[in-house]
Amino acid sequence: MSSLITRVRKLQIAQTIEKGTRLDGRGLMDTREIKIEQGLIQKAEGSARILLGKTQVVVGVKIQAGEPFPDTPNEGVQTVNAELVPLASPTFEPGPPDENSIELARIVDRGIRESKAIDTAKLCIEPGKKVFVVFIDVYVLNHDGNLIDAAALAAMAALLNTKMPNYEIEEGEVKIKQGYTPLPLKSHPITVTIGKISNTLIVDPMLEEEQVMDARISMAINEEGNICAIQKGGSGYFTPQQIVEASKIAQEKAAELRKKLDW
C-alpha cells in the first residue's frame, strides 16, 4: 500500500501530531465520523456498509450448508475474505489477494472468532456431516486509511443484520423453507487500531497518517472490556509502556463506540 508522500508533508504531519492535533483538525484520540447502513444488499443473508470518514467498506454475509472441520464436528464454520477492490485506491491492483488483503481478512476473522461472536454450536445441521458455513466477505470500496477498524465494524454490523434461512432435513438433504431467524450471536467485539507517529499514539489513522506512521496495533475488545485479539503491524516498534497505554486507549475507544452504536 505504498504510494508517494513528500518529505515536507511527512514533517508537517509529524509536527502537527507533536502539537497534539491532526491535519484534519481532529484531536489525537478522535475517531472520524462513522455512518453505518445495514441490509443494503438484499440477495445477501446479511450486509452492511460503513463510512469511516472517507474510508468506505461493504461487507456481505452469505450462509450456505457445508462440511464441518474434523476437529469441530458439531460447530458451524466461519470464513472471512477481504477484497481490496482496485476502484478503491490507485495502489490496489487486480489479481489474487496480496499479503495486505490476507492480513486484513485474518485480523477481522480473529476478532470475530476469538470473541466467539457467532454461536457456531447453533449452526450444526447434522453432526460431523453438515453445518452452516458463514461467509463474511469484506469489500473495500474507498481507501482512506484504517481499513482494519472499518472492516471489523462493518463485518459486525453485517452479522447483526444476518438472517439464517429456516430449513428442514428431507432424506439427508437440506431443504430451505420459508422465513428466517436471526443469526445467533454471543458477543459484539469492536476493533480499535492505534498508530504511532513520532512516538505519539493516535487513534483511527487516515491514509496520509498511515504512510507516515512507524507502526500500528489493533485490539479487538468485547463487552466485558477484555481483549480478544491483537495484531501489531508496520515496520516500527512499540515500547512495553506504549503497549499498556494502547490497551487502555483501545478499551476506552471501544466502550465509547459501543455506547454510541448501542451494541
Place this chain on the structure above:
Amino acid sequence: MNEKPEKLIDKKGLRLDGRKIDELRPLKLEVGVLPNADGSAYVEHGKNKILVGVFGPREMHPKHLSMADRMVIRCRYHMASFSVPERKSPAPSRREVELGKVIRESLEPSVFNDLYPRTGVDVFIEVLQADGGTRCASITAASLALADAGIPMRDLVVACAAGKVDDQVVLDLMDEEDKLGVADVPVAYMPSLNAITLLQMDGILAPEELEKAVNMAMDGCKKIYAMQKEALKTKYMTVKEVEE
C-alpha cells in the same frame, strides 16, 4: 485429539511436559548451517525444528520492487508438508502469507536498511517440524541468520510467546497448550532497545493479564537473547578445518 486432558496444569503447578509456569522449553540454536546461504541458522525449540536461510543484500528481482533509498526485506515463512500431524499442502496458505508479513515487520526495525539502497535481502524460513510457537522460533533464528549474513543491525530480535492456560499466565506455549489453552500472545523483542517489534494475540485476556503475559514473554526473550549471542559467538570461536 480424542483424549482432551482435563487440566493442562496439575496441582503442583506443573504442565503437561513437566515444566513450571515460567519455564522455557529446551532450546538449541546453531548459526551458519547452510553452505550456500549468505547467512543461516537452525533452531530447535521444544519439538520445533526450523531452518532459516538469508540471501543478500543482492540485486532485487523483479527490479521494480527495489527502493531507491533502502534495502527491501522479503520474508517467506513456509511449513513443510510433513511438519504437522495431518499432511499440509505445500502451497502457501493464508496463514503462512500473514506470518511471512508479521515476521518481516518484526525484523525490519532491527536492520540498518538504508545502508544498502536498491538491494533486497531474502529471508527464507522452513519449518521442518511444528510444535506451537513456530513464528517465535522462526524470528529468533531469522535474526541470527541476518546477523550471520553480516547485515548491520541495531540489535538481535528475539521472540517468545506467553499465554493463558487453564487460569494461569504461562510462558512458551507448546502445541497442546496453544490449541486447548485460553490465549496465546507471541512477542518479539529487541532487549537492548526495549522495543517490541511483534505482538499478536488470540483468545480472551483481561488487560492486566495481557500486561502480565507481555512481561513474562519479555523475560523469556531475555533468556533466549543470551543463548542467541552465545550461538553467534560459537560459530566464530570454533576454527573449522579448511579444505585445501
